[in-house]
Amino acid sequence: xxxxxxxxxxxxxxxxxYYPLTQGILIKKQIGAVKAxxxxxxxxxKGETLGIVGESxxxxxxxxxxxxxxxxxxxxxIRYKGEDITKLSGRALKTVRRNIQMVFQDPYTSLNxxxxxxxxxxxxxxxxxxxxxxxDRRKRVRELLDVVGLNxxxxxxxxxxxxGGQRQRIGIARALALRPEVIxxxxxxxxxxxSVQAQVINLLDRLQNDFDLSxxxxxxxxxxxxxxxxxxxxxxLGRIVEIGxxxxxxxxxxxxYTQALLSAVPVPDPExxxxxxxIILSGDVPSPTNIPSGCxxxxxxxxxxxxxxxxxPLLAVPAVFRLAPGPAAHxxxxxxxxxxxxxxxxxxxxxxxxxxxxxxx
Amino acid sequence: xxxEVRDLRVEFRTRDGVAxxxxxxxxxxxxxxTLAVLGESGSGKSVTAQAVMGILDTPxxxxxAGEILFKGRDLLKLKEEERxxxxxAEMAMIFQDALSALNPVLSVGDQLGEMFVVHxxxxxxxxxxxxxxxxxxxxxxxxxxxxxxxxxxxxGGMRQRIMIAxxxxxxPALVIADEPTTALDVTVQAQVMDLLAELQRDxxxxxxxxTHDLGVVADVAxxxxxxxxxxxVESAPVHDIYKAxxxxxxxxxxxxxxxxDQKGKELYAIKGLPPNLMNIPPGCAFNPRCPMAQxxxxxxxxxxxxxxxxxxxxxxxxxxxxxx
Numbered sequence: 001x002x003x004x005x006x007x008x009x010x011x012x013x014x015x016x017x018y019y020p021l022t023q024g025i026l027i028k029k030q031i032g033a034v035k036a037x038x039x040x041x042x043x044x045x046k047g048e049t050l051g052i053v054g055e056s057x058x059x060x061x062x063x064x065x066x067x068x069x070x071x072x073x074x075x076x077x078i079r080y081k082g083e084d085i086t087k088l089s090g091r092a093l094k095t096v097r098r099n100i101q102m103v104f105q106d107p108y109t110s111l112n113x114x115x116x117x118x119x120x121x122x123x124x125x126x127x128x129x130x131x132x133x134x135x136d137r138r139k140r141v142r143e144l145l146d147v148v149g150l151n152x153x154x155x156x157x158x159x160x161x162x163x164g165g166q167r168q169r170i171g172i173a174r175a176l177a178l179r180p181e182v183i184x185x186x187x188x189x190x191x192x193x194x195s196v197q198a199q200v201i202n203l204l205d206r207l208q209n210d211f212d213l214s215x216x217x218x219x220x221x222x223x224x225x226x227x228x229x230x231x232x233x234x235x236x237l238g239r240i241v242e243i244g245x246x247x248x249x250x251x252x253x254x255x256x257y258t259q260a261l262l263s264a265v266p267v268p269d270p271e272x273x274x275x276x277x278x279i280i281l282s283g284d285v286p287s288p289t290n291i292p293s294g295c296x297x298x299x300x301x302x303x304x305x306x307x308x309x310x311x312x313p314l315l316a317v318p319a320v321f322r323l324a325p326g327p328a329a330h331x332x333x334x335x336x337x338x339x340x341x342x343x344x345x346x347x348x349x350x351x352x353x354x355x356x357x358x359x360x361x
Numbered sequence: 362x363x364x365e366v367r368d369l370r371v372e373f374r375t376r377d378g379v380a381x382x383x384x385x386x387x388x389x390x391x392x393x394x395t396l397a398v399l400g401e402s403g404s405g406k407s408v409t410a411q412a413v414m415g416i417l418d419t420p421x422x423x424x425x426a427g428e429i430l431f432k433g434r435d436l437l438k439l440k441e442e443e444r445x446x447x448x449x450a451e452m453a454m455i456f457q458d459a460l461s462a463l464n465p466v467l468s469v470g471d472q473l474g475e476m477f478v479v480h481x482x483x484x485x486x487x488x489x490x491x492x493x494x495x496x497x498x499x500x501x502x503x504x505x506x507x508x509x510x511x512x513x514x515x516x517g518g519m520r521q522r523i524m525i526a527x528x529x530x531x532x533p534a535l536v537i538a539d540e541p542t543t544a545l546d547v548t549v550q551a552q553v554m555d556l557l558a559e560l561q562r563d564x565x566x567x568x569x570x571x572t573h574d575l576g577v578v579a580d581v582a583x584x585x586x587x588x589x590x591x592x593x594v595e596s597a598p599v600h601d602i603y604k605a606x607x608x609x610x611x612x613x614x615x616x617x618x619x620x621x622d623q624k625g626k627e628l629y630a631i632k633g634l635p636p637n638l639m640n641i642p643p644g645c646a647f648n649p650r651c652p653m654a655q656x657x658x659x660x661x662x663x664x665x666x667x668x669x670x671x672x673x674x675x676x677x678x679x680x681x682x683x684x685x
Contacts (some may be wrong), residue, residue, distance in 0.1 A: 267580075
C-alpha cells in the first residue's frame with residue numbers, strides 16, 4: 001500500500017499547537033500553556049484513509065482544524081503535495097483550501113439554519129467563483145444532492161426539515177462541492193443513531209472510490225475507525241503514541257495505551273466478553289497544561305519504571321521488533337513495547353490469526 | 362417482581378399535534394437483576410423511565426394509560442407527597458450528563474449530604490460524614506478533602522461517580538441509569554460500568570440501564586428490552602438475543618455494527634429513518650424499514666408473541682427471523 005516512491009498527498013511533521021494561558025486583565029501575563037498538540041507526525045497517501053483515535057482532550061480535533069487551516073500551528077509543518085500550507089496566505093492559501101475540505105461532527109450546528117440546502121451546498125462556489133460558472137451552480141448542487149443520496153427536489157428546504165443523518169449528508173455534499181482531494185472528517189457519525197451511522201459510513205466509503213478521495217478520519221469509536229481505515233494512529237495527550245496499518249494496531253498493538261483502549265471497547269457479544277482480558281486504567285488523563293515528564297502515559301501505565309519518567313520514548317519501531325519483520329514491527333512510542341493479546345482470536349480476521357502462529361494468551 | 366410496567370402510554374401535546382412517545386410499554390425488573398432498555402433516540406426509552414420515576418413534565422406530557430407497579434403498589438395512583446417519599450429513598454436515577462444534573466453552586470458534600478438531611482433527618486455534621494463515606498465507596502481519591510469541592514472541579518468520570526453515590530445514598534431498591542457512560546471516554550466508561558455493576562451486586566438492587574450501545578449491554582445486562590417507536594419489540598435474556606434475534610429491528614441493529622472480521626465489506630444499514638411520532642405507520646411501526654415486511658405487517662399491529670417462556674417478540678414473522 002505504501003509505495004515509498006510516491007510522494008504523500010499530505011505530510012505533517014512536528015505539528016504543535018499551544019494555547020496560552022494568561023493572567024490579569026489590563027496587563028496580560030502568560031502563566032502557562034495548554035499543550036493541545038505537542039509534536040505530531042504522519043503522512044497520508046493518495047486514496048488512503050488514515051484513522052485517528054483518541055479520547056477527548058487528546059488533541060485530535062485540534063489536528064483536524066490545523067489540517068484545514070482553521071487554526072495556525074504554533075510550530076511544525078503541513079505539506080500538501082510538498083508545499084507547506086502553514087506558511088501560505090492570501091490567494092495561495094485559498095487555492096489549497098479548495099483541495100482540503102472538512103466534514104464536521106455536529107450536523108445540527110454546522111449548517112446555517114437560515115440558509116436553504118441549495119445555498120449551503122452552493123456557498124463554496126461564492127467563495128471560489130471560478131470553480132463552476134454561475135449558470136451551472138444550481139444544477140451542480142442538485143447533482144451533489146443526488147450523489148449523497150438525497151432527493152434533488154429538496155434543494156429549497158431548510159436544515160431543520162431534515163433528520164440528523166440527512167443533515168450529515170448535506171455536510172458531506174458541501175465538502176464535496178469543490179471536488180477536493182482530501183477530506184478531513186472530525187467524528188462524522190458520533191452524533192448519529194446506530195442504524196443511521198452505518199448508512200453514512202457506507203456513503204463515505206462509496207464516495208472515496210467514486211471521487212478518488214483521501215480521508216483523515218477522526219473518531220473515538222475504535223470499531224468504526226477500523227472499518228473505514230487503511231492505517232490508524234492512536235493519540236494520547238497531544239501526541240501519536242502508536243501508528244500502523246489497521247491489523248498492526250488492532251491485532252498486534254505494542255503500546256500499553258492502545259492495548260487498554262482496545263480492551264475497553266464494549267463488544268456486542270456476551271460470550272466474547274468472558275474470554276477477553278480487561279485492562280482497566282486507573283485515574284484520568286492528566287491536564288494538558290501540566291504534562292508528565294518523560295512518557296506522558298506513565299502516570300496511568302502499569303508497566304511504568306524509572307526510565308519512563310526520565311526519557312521521552314520516540315515514535316519509532318521498537319528495538320525488540322526491529323530485526324523481526326512482522327505485524328508487531330510498527331511505530332510505537334514505548335520503552336517497553338510488547339505484544340499483548342487483548343481481543344480474543346475468534347474476533348480476529350482469519351488471516352490475522354495465521355501469522356501469529358498459535359495465538360498465545 | 363420489584364417493578365412491573367404494564368401497557369404504559371405517554372403522549373406529548375405540541376403545537377404541531379400529538380406525539381405518541383410511549384405506546385403500550387410493558388417490562389419488569391426483579392431485585393438484583395439488570396434490565397437493559399435499548400433503543401435509538403425517540404424510541405421512548407427515557408420517557409418511560411421518567412414516568413417510572415415520576416419526573417415527567419406534565420404538561421406537555423400526559424400518561425394516557427397503564428400501571429407502574431412498584432413492590433405491588435401502583436405508583437400512578439399515589440399522591441405527589443407519597444410519590445416523593447418513594448423517589449430518592451426507594452428508587453433513584455443516574456443521568457447521562459452529570460455536569461448539568463449536579464448543582465454548580467453547592468459543594469458535592471452538601472449535595473450528597475442533603476439526601477440524608479431531607480430523607481433521614483440527620484444533622485448537617487452527620488450528613489457530611491456520610492457523604493465522605495459514600496465518596497469513598499465510589500472510590501473517589503482523597504474523599505475527605507474533596508467533599509468541599511464543587512462539581513466543576515471534578516473530571517467527567519469522577520462527576521459520574523458522584524452521581525452514582527447520590528443515587529445509592531439511601532440504598533434504593535431500584536436504580537434507573539439513563540445512558541450513564543455515553544458522555545465518557547472509553548477507558549473511563551469501563552471504570553464507571555464496573556463500579557456500577559459491583560455496587561449493584563453488593564446492594565442487590567434492581568437496575569434499569571437505558572442505552573443505545575449494544576456493546577455496553579452485552580457487558581452487564583441480564584435481560585434486554587429493545588424499544589422502537591414507543592413499544593418493546595423484543596424482550597429476551599441477553600445471551601439469546603445476541604445469538605439469534607427474534608425481531609428484524611434487533612437483527613438490523615446487530616448487523617449494522619462494524620465487526621472486526623468483516624472489514625472492507627459494506628456495512629449492513631437499516632434503510633430509512635425512525636418514524637415521526639406524530640404519524641406512526643399503521644400496522645407494525647417498523648414495516649416501512651423492514652426487509653421481511655408482508656401485507657399483514659402494514660395492516661395489523663403485532664402483539665408481543667411468546668417465543669419461549671423468557672422471550673417475546675412483536676413480529677408476525679418471529680419464527681422466520683429466529684431461523685435467519
